[in-house]
Amino acid sequence: MKYNIKEMSLAELEPRVIEGLLEHKERLGYDIPKSEAVHIGFAALNESGEIVGGVTAKISYGELYVSLLSVDKSTQGTGVGTALMEQIERYGRANNCHHISLTTFSYQAPDFYKKCGFTELGRVKDFPLKGEEKYFFIKYL
Template structure:
Protein backbone atom coordinates (compact mmCIF):
# COMPACT_ATOMS: atom_id res chain seq x y z
CA UNK A 1 0.00 0.00 0.00
CA UNK A 2 1.49 3.32 -1.08
CA UNK A 3 0.48 6.27 1.08
CA UNK A 4 1.76 9.61 2.39
CA UNK A 5 4.05 9.27 5.39
CA UNK A 6 3.00 10.17 8.93
CA UNK A 7 5.10 11.21 11.93
CA UNK A 8 4.80 7.65 13.24
CA UNK A 9 6.82 6.46 10.20
CA UNK A 10 9.93 8.53 10.94
CA UNK A 11 11.99 5.99 12.90
CA UNK A 12 11.12 3.16 10.50
CA UNK A 13 12.12 5.32 7.52
CA UNK A 14 15.52 6.04 9.05
CA UNK A 15 16.00 2.30 9.59
CA UNK A 16 14.90 1.62 6.00
CA UNK A 17 17.41 4.18 4.67
CA UNK A 18 20.14 2.53 6.70
CA UNK A 19 19.20 -0.96 5.39
CA UNK A 20 19.33 0.24 1.79
CA UNK A 21 23.03 1.01 2.33
CA UNK A 22 23.17 4.18 0.24
CA UNK A 23 23.35 6.48 3.23
CA UNK A 24 26.27 7.10 5.56
CA UNK A 25 25.92 8.53 9.06
CA UNK A 26 25.94 12.14 7.79
CA UNK A 27 23.25 11.45 5.20
CA UNK A 28 21.10 9.65 7.78
CA UNK A 29 21.37 12.70 10.03
CA UNK A 30 20.28 14.95 7.16
CA UNK A 31 17.38 12.59 6.41
CA UNK A 32 16.30 12.78 10.05
CA UNK A 33 16.41 16.59 9.88
CA UNK A 34 14.45 16.59 6.61
CA UNK A 35 11.72 14.41 8.09
CA UNK A 36 11.54 16.53 11.22
CA UNK A 37 11.23 19.65 9.08
CA UNK A 38 8.61 18.05 6.87
CA UNK A 39 6.37 17.20 9.79
CA UNK A 40 6.83 20.68 11.22
CA UNK A 41 5.82 22.26 7.91
CA UNK A 42 2.06 22.49 7.41
CA UNK A 43 2.43 23.08 3.68
CA UNK A 44 2.87 20.04 1.47
CA UNK A 45 2.32 21.91 -1.77
CA UNK A 46 5.98 21.96 -2.85
CA UNK A 47 7.17 18.57 -1.59
CA UNK A 48 5.87 15.22 -0.44
CA UNK A 49 6.99 11.89 1.00
CA UNK A 50 5.41 8.54 0.12
CA UNK A 51 5.84 5.16 1.73
CA UNK A 52 5.26 1.66 0.44
CA UNK A 53 3.99 0.03 3.60
CA UNK A 54 3.39 -3.60 4.45
CA UNK A 55 3.12 -3.55 8.25
CA UNK A 56 6.54 -1.88 8.06
CA UNK A 57 8.06 0.34 5.38
CA UNK A 58 9.54 -1.47 2.40
CA UNK A 59 10.01 1.61 0.23
CA UNK A 60 10.09 5.39 0.33
CA UNK A 61 10.04 8.25 -2.17
CA UNK A 62 10.60 11.96 -1.71
CA UNK A 63 9.71 14.50 -4.38
CA UNK A 64 10.14 18.28 -4.39
CA UNK A 65 9.25 21.03 -6.80
CA UNK A 66 12.08 22.87 -8.50
CA UNK A 67 12.10 26.50 -7.42
CA UNK A 68 11.67 29.18 -10.04
CA UNK A 69 10.20 26.74 -12.58
CA UNK A 70 6.69 26.04 -13.78
CA UNK A 71 5.63 22.45 -13.18
CA UNK A 72 9.08 20.90 -12.75
CA UNK A 73 9.64 18.38 -9.95
CA UNK A 74 12.66 16.40 -8.78
CA UNK A 75 12.43 12.87 -7.38
CA UNK A 76 15.18 13.32 -4.80
CA UNK A 77 14.91 9.94 -3.10
CA UNK A 78 13.54 6.55 -3.94
CA UNK A 79 14.62 3.49 -2.00
CA UNK A 80 13.33 -0.05 -1.62
CA UNK A 81 14.44 -2.42 1.14
CA UNK A 82 17.01 -4.81 -0.40
CA UNK A 83 14.97 -7.96 0.29
CA UNK A 84 11.98 -6.44 -1.55
CA UNK A 85 13.80 -5.14 -4.64
CA UNK A 86 13.07 -6.50 -8.13
CA UNK A 87 9.38 -6.98 -7.30
CA UNK A 88 8.03 -3.89 -9.10
CA UNK A 89 7.83 -1.78 -5.94
CA UNK A 90 10.16 0.96 -7.16
CA UNK A 91 8.27 1.22 -10.44
CA UNK A 92 4.98 1.35 -8.52
CA UNK A 93 6.30 4.20 -6.35
CA UNK A 94 7.43 6.15 -9.41
CA UNK A 95 4.06 5.53 -11.09
CA UNK A 96 2.29 6.81 -7.96
CA UNK A 97 4.48 9.94 -7.94
CA UNK A 98 3.70 10.53 -11.61
CA UNK A 99 -0.05 10.11 -11.01
CA UNK A 100 0.05 12.60 -8.14
CA UNK A 101 1.95 15.14 -10.21
CA UNK A 102 -0.21 14.64 -13.29
CA UNK A 103 -3.35 15.17 -11.19
CA UNK A 104 -1.83 18.51 -10.14
CA UNK A 105 -1.11 19.39 -13.81
CA UNK A 106 2.65 19.33 -13.28
CA UNK A 107 4.67 18.78 -16.43
CA UNK A 108 8.21 17.48 -15.86
CA UNK A 109 9.84 15.00 -13.47
CA UNK A 110 13.62 14.84 -12.99
CA UNK A 111 15.75 12.30 -11.18
CA UNK A 112 19.51 12.23 -10.77
CA UNK A 113 22.00 9.51 -9.94
CA UNK A 114 25.66 8.63 -10.02
CA UNK A 115 27.54 7.81 -13.19
CA UNK A 116 29.63 5.13 -11.48
CA UNK A 117 29.52 1.67 -13.03
CA UNK A 118 28.03 0.32 -9.78
CA UNK A 119 24.94 2.48 -10.45
CA UNK A 120 24.22 1.01 -13.91
CA UNK A 121 21.32 -0.98 -12.45
CA UNK A 122 19.82 2.23 -11.08
CA UNK A 123 20.19 3.99 -14.43
CA UNK A 124 18.65 0.99 -16.24
CA UNK A 125 15.73 1.13 -13.79
CA UNK A 126 15.06 4.80 -14.61
CA UNK A 127 15.24 4.09 -18.35
CA UNK A 128 12.82 1.17 -17.90
CA UNK A 129 10.44 3.58 -16.11
CA UNK A 130 10.43 5.85 -19.16
CA UNK A 131 13.09 8.40 -18.18
CA UNK A 132 15.69 9.54 -20.68
CA UNK A 133 19.16 10.87 -19.95
CA UNK A 134 19.15 14.64 -20.23
CA UNK A 135 22.50 15.76 -18.80
CA UNK A 136 25.78 14.63 -17.31
CA UNK A 137 27.88 16.78 -15.02
CA UNK A 138 31.38 15.38 -14.93
CA UNK A 139 33.13 14.97 -11.58
CA UNK A 140 30.07 16.28 -9.70
CA UNK A 141 30.00 14.04 -6.61
CA UNK A 142 33.77 13.57 -6.54
CA UNK A 143 36.63 13.28 -8.98
CA UNK A 144 35.61 10.60 -11.46
CA UNK A 145 31.98 10.40 -10.27
CA UNK A 146 29.56 12.09 -12.64
CA UNK A 147 26.01 13.18 -11.90
CA UNK A 148 23.51 11.95 -14.49
CA UNK A 149 20.15 13.68 -14.75
CA UNK A 150 17.14 11.91 -16.23
CA UNK A 151 13.88 13.51 -17.28
CA UNK A 152 10.34 12.42 -18.03
CA UNK A 153 7.63 14.63 -19.46
CA UNK A 154 4.34 14.26 -17.64
CA UNK A 155 2.43 16.57 -19.98
CA UNK A 156 3.28 18.91 -22.79
CA UNK A 157 3.62 22.62 -22.01
Protein backbone atom coordinates in the same frame (compact mmCIF):
# COMPACT_ATOMS: atom_id res chain seq x y z
CA MET B 1 29.25 49.63 -2.26
CA LYS B 2 30.43 47.76 0.83
CA TYR B 3 28.88 44.47 1.83
CA ASN B 4 29.47 41.44 4.04
CA ILE B 5 28.72 37.82 3.29
CA LYS B 6 27.29 35.80 6.16
CA GLU B 7 25.63 32.45 6.62
CA MET B 8 21.88 32.70 7.15
CA SER B 9 19.14 30.18 7.77
CA LEU B 10 17.18 29.05 4.74
CA ALA B 11 13.91 29.98 6.45
CA GLU B 12 15.10 33.55 6.80
CA LEU B 13 16.87 33.95 3.46
CA GLU B 14 14.79 32.00 0.95
CA PRO B 15 11.71 34.30 0.95
CA ARG B 16 13.93 37.31 0.18
CA VAL B 17 15.74 35.50 -2.63
CA ILE B 18 12.42 34.40 -4.15
CA GLU B 19 11.12 37.97 -3.91
CA GLY B 20 14.18 39.22 -5.77
CA LEU B 21 13.75 36.62 -8.52
CA LEU B 22 10.06 37.47 -8.90
CA GLU B 23 10.85 41.19 -9.17
CA HIS B 24 13.49 40.44 -11.81
CA LYS B 25 11.13 38.42 -14.03
CA GLU B 26 8.46 41.10 -13.72
CA ARG B 27 10.95 43.78 -14.83
CA LEU B 28 11.65 41.60 -17.89
CA GLY B 29 7.91 41.36 -18.61
CA TYR B 30 7.30 37.72 -17.71
CA ASP B 31 3.95 36.97 -16.08
CA ILE B 32 4.87 33.87 -14.10
CA PRO B 33 2.84 33.65 -10.89
CA LYS B 34 4.57 32.89 -7.60
CA SER B 35 4.67 29.19 -6.84
CA GLU B 36 4.85 27.83 -3.33
CA ALA B 37 6.80 24.57 -3.15
CA VAL B 38 4.81 21.49 -2.16
CA HIS B 39 6.76 18.63 -0.59
CA ILE B 40 5.34 15.12 -0.94
CA GLY B 41 6.31 11.57 -0.05
CA PHE B 42 4.98 8.08 -0.61
CA ALA B 43 5.92 4.95 1.32
CA ALA B 44 5.66 1.30 0.30
CA LEU B 45 4.62 -0.88 3.24
CA ASN B 46 4.91 -4.65 3.54
CA GLU B 47 2.24 -6.93 5.00
CA SER B 48 3.48 -6.12 8.51
CA GLY B 49 3.13 -2.38 7.91
CA GLU B 50 6.91 -1.83 7.78
CA ILE B 51 8.34 0.65 5.31
CA VAL B 52 10.19 -1.22 2.55
CA GLY B 53 10.59 1.73 0.21
CA GLY B 54 9.89 5.39 -0.18
CA VAL B 55 10.07 8.35 -2.49
CA THR B 56 10.14 12.07 -1.72
CA ALA B 57 9.60 14.93 -4.13
CA LYS B 58 8.92 18.64 -4.44
CA ILE B 59 6.60 20.48 -6.82
CA SER B 60 7.52 24.01 -7.81
CA TYR B 61 6.45 25.94 -10.93
CA GLY B 62 4.95 22.80 -12.46
CA GLU B 63 8.10 20.75 -12.04
CA LEU B 64 7.97 17.64 -9.91
CA TYR B 65 11.53 17.01 -8.69
CA VAL B 66 12.20 13.57 -7.20
CA SER B 67 14.71 14.12 -4.43
CA LEU B 68 14.99 10.66 -2.88
CA LEU B 69 14.03 7.08 -3.79
CA SER B 70 15.03 4.05 -1.79
CA VAL B 71 13.88 0.45 -1.71
CA ASP B 72 14.92 -2.04 0.96
CA LYS B 73 17.51 -4.51 -0.33
CA SER B 74 15.24 -7.48 0.39
CA THR B 75 12.50 -5.91 -1.76
CA GLN B 76 14.56 -4.71 -4.72
CA GLY B 77 13.57 -6.28 -8.04
CA THR B 78 9.98 -6.95 -6.94
CA GLY B 79 8.40 -3.86 -8.51
CA VAL B 80 8.30 -1.67 -5.41
CA GLY B 81 10.49 1.05 -6.94
CA THR B 82 8.48 1.00 -10.16
CA ALA B 83 5.22 1.27 -8.19
CA LEU B 84 6.58 4.25 -6.25
CA MET B 85 7.64 6.00 -9.46
CA GLU B 86 4.25 5.25 -11.05
CA GLN B 87 2.59 6.86 -8.01
CA ILE B 88 4.82 9.94 -8.36
CA GLU B 89 3.85 10.18 -12.03
CA ARG B 90 0.13 9.88 -11.24
CA TYR B 91 0.52 12.57 -8.60
CA GLY B 92 2.36 14.83 -11.04
CA ARG B 93 -0.29 14.42 -13.71
CA ALA B 94 -3.11 15.01 -11.20
CA ASN B 95 -1.40 18.20 -10.06
CA ASN B 96 -0.76 19.57 -13.56
CA CYS B 97 3.00 19.13 -13.50
CA HIS B 98 4.81 19.70 -16.80
CA HIS B 99 7.55 17.17 -16.14
CA ILE B 100 9.38 15.08 -13.55
CA SER B 101 13.11 15.58 -13.06
CA LEU B 102 15.71 13.83 -10.93
CA THR B 103 19.38 13.10 -10.55
CA THR B 104 21.09 9.81 -9.79
CA PHE B 105 24.59 8.39 -9.78
CA SER B 106 26.23 5.65 -11.85
CA TYR B 107 26.40 3.43 -8.75
CA GLN B 108 22.69 3.92 -8.10
CA ALA B 109 19.96 3.47 -10.71
CA PRO B 110 20.34 5.18 -14.11
CA ASP B 111 19.07 2.09 -15.96
CA PHE B 112 16.05 1.88 -13.65
CA TYR B 113 14.99 5.42 -14.51
CA LYS B 114 15.43 4.71 -18.24
CA LYS B 115 13.07 1.72 -17.80
CA CYS B 116 10.61 4.10 -16.12
CA GLY B 117 10.56 6.24 -19.27
CA PHE B 118 12.99 8.98 -18.27
CA THR B 119 15.31 10.62 -20.79
CA GLU B 120 18.90 11.40 -19.88
CA LEU B 121 19.66 15.11 -20.16
CA GLY B 122 23.33 14.93 -19.32
CA ARG B 123 26.10 13.68 -17.05
CA VAL B 124 28.85 15.04 -14.88
CA LYS B 125 31.92 12.81 -15.02
CA ASP B 126 34.07 11.94 -12.00
CA PHE B 127 31.39 12.97 -9.52
CA PRO B 128 30.99 12.40 -6.62
CA LEU B 129 34.14 10.26 -6.94
CA LYS B 130 36.64 9.68 -9.72
CA GLY B 131 35.23 7.07 -12.08
CA GLU B 132 31.58 7.72 -11.13
CA GLU B 133 29.03 9.90 -12.88
CA LYS B 134 26.04 12.02 -11.89
CA TYR B 135 23.06 11.70 -14.27
CA PHE B 136 20.28 14.22 -14.93
CA PHE B 137 16.93 12.79 -16.09
CA ILE B 138 13.57 14.19 -17.19
CA LYS B 139 10.17 12.76 -18.10
CA TYR B 140 7.61 15.03 -19.73
CA LEU B 141 4.03 14.47 -18.63
